[in-house]
Amino acid sequence: MEKAVFYHAGCPVCVSAEHDIIELIGADNVEIVHIGEMRAKIDEAEKAGVKSVPALVTSNGNVLHINFGASIADVKG
């Protein structure tokens, strides 16, 4: 199975959700991408359908927006 990808931007809501997701599905099953620090990944996240962070893109391509830290527009800005 391909890994899920957790996109975040380092915001407090993101960090808290990251801990919860790792606890729930295991660190080995998710790739963590900080789109604030890896700005080339913003495009990838948008193409996957991510509208806000934190968000988890599952291995089958579904996007789960979790709580609300920041919109992608805010991360870009």
Added chain:
Amino acid sequence: MEKAVFYHAGCPVCVSAEHDIIELIGADNVEIVHIGEMRAKIDEAEKAGVKSVPALVTSNGNVLHINFGASIADVKG
């Protein structure tokens, strides 16, 4: 570990998220509660901090609001 609880109201967004969550963490690790059908559980969900469904309350009490199906107010109404 106590189980996580996934609260939903039967909406399409909820059903889709339910499948994803079960896929990610396993059906044995999450209790599914349909607050549209089990209205006594609405109070429990609100006390846990659930503002909208679908939402996952982790075993340590954190609330992950996932995408947006309906607000608790809408479910009550």
